[in-house]
Amino acid sequence: MMMSHGSSLTQKARYRSHCTGVSHQTGMQELQAADGQHPVPEAGRDQARLEAAVFERLGGTIDYCAHPTGVAQLTPRPTHLTLAVDRKLGPRHRLYEHCLQALLPTQYTGTDEGGDGLGGIVGVRLLTIDEAGLHLGLAGTDARVTLTGPTEQQWCAAVASHQDSLRQGPYDVLWDAPDLTRPELDYVAKDPTWWGERDEAAWVASSLLRRIGLFHMVTKPFCVRYWQHGLGWKFELNYEHGVPVDHDAVIEHLTHPRWGMNAKVTRDHCACKPCDCDGGAERSCWFTLEPEGPGGEVVIHFRKKRSGYDVKDVYGRLVQAGASSDWLVQALPVHHAMLANA
Numbered sequence: 001m002m003m004s005h006g007s008s009l010t011q012k013a014r015y016r017s018h019c020t021g022v023s024h025q026t027g028m029q030e031l032q033a034a035d036g037q038h039p040v041p042e043a044g045r046d047q048a049r050l051e052a053a054v055f056e057r058l059g060g061t062i063d064y065c066a067h068p069t070g071v072a073q074l075t076p077r078p079t080h081l082t083l084a085v086d087r088k089l090g091p092r093h094r095l096y097e098h099c100l101q102a103l104l105p106t107q108y109t110g111t112d113e114g115g116d117g118l119g120g121i122v123g124v125r126l127l128t129i130d131e132a133g134l135h136l137g138l139a140g141t142d143a144r145v146t147l148t149g150p151t152e153q154q155w156c157a158a159v160a161s162h163q164d165s166l167r168q169g170p171y172d173v174l175w176d177a178p179d180l181t182r183p184e185l186d187y188v189a190k191d192p193t194w195w196g197e198r199d200e201a202a203w204v205a206s207s208l209l210r211r212i213g214l215f216h217m218v219t220k221p222f223c224v225r226y227w228q229h230g231l232g233w234k235f236e237l238n239y240e241h242g243v244p245v246d247h248d249a250v251i252e253h254l255t256h257p258r259w260g261m262n263a264k265v266t267r268d269h270c271a272c273k274p275c276d277c278d279g280g281a282e283r284s285c286w287f288t289l290e291p292e293g294p295g296g297e298v299v300i301h302f303r304k305k306r307s308g309y310d311v312k313d314v315y316g317r318l319v320q321a322g323a324s325s326d327w328l329v330q331a332l333p334v335h336h337a338m339l340a341n342a
Helices: 008-020 024-033 045-057 095-103 152-167 182-189 192-209 247-254 312-320 325-331 333-341
Strands: 071-077 080-085 106-108 124-130 133-138 144-148 171-173 223-229 232-239 263-270 283-291 298-304
Touching: 008 024, 008 071, 008 247, 045 080, 045 095, 045 133, 045 144, 045 192, 080 095, 095 133, 095 152, 124 152, 133 152, 152 171, 182 192, 192 232, 192 283, 247 263, 247 283, 247 298, 312 325, 312 333, 325 333
Parallel strands: 080 144, 232 298
Antiparallel strands: 071 080, 106 171, 124 133, 133 144, 223 232, 263 283, 283 298
8 A cells, every 4th residue: 555654744744745746854844844734735715716727827738847747846735835836848938937928817908809808817816026936816815826936036027028018919917906807707707607617626626736746756757738628637648668657656646545635536448568568559548536526527648658659859858948867867768878878
């Protein structure tokens, strides 16, 4: 059984470390400072709504980052979440700039009928920027998410650049209003039932985000993609041939009986084999998590590439995105070894 050894605190610290990306020692210190705390505490309703927005628009899966999904580590608290995001999105773009553009709400004010309308996420607010990072909130609530990684100056420059580009749009900035603005209220009023369902299902995205470290701590895919599917989510994890998929460990963490998500798991299909008796063909394993509560199912596809699959371009993009040699030797060991011996 997973985490069957050690004291209760040690087990909790190990689980926290695996889910959040922090070291075991840091996880232990964090739990000791908050006596009796759940290793990955659940977020309240409003907090989950904000975290679901961040999860949806983070953007670390639309290109390669130093860490799968673009999150290096996180600190989850019941009323606050801190995310350390990677700086680069692919070889040329900055992940934190993409986060700003995708999250902060704007309103198109031009005359073009094909204009963008409402951009960003309804209700997300930029509270402040300081040495601790960029602080986001949700209008009319106490929900808080802090994004760290870039410096205070880099955050400020990114916001200023975004504002300058919007003025040329033309767009109105909505992210500094204390309450929901008229454009946001009108947008929600077009389909209040859907927005209500999204709010009820937000805990699923929040729970996944609070465990996003699993995708580089417990398993070693060279690429992770996820996207929203109705009220649920779909994941695809890609592995170089020969790298252990470790899907059972991922699923066990996600559905841990004491500390995991409140969801049932189904093993839909598993093509794992202990040999290359099929000539090293691509193999796929599929799992479905069905939440015991409101929210859509989470489908996870573990995909091991065929023997000889060309990852040269992937390797190069990961290097340019800032991935460390320690990560590359784990996620792409065959190609890494080829380069070392060249």
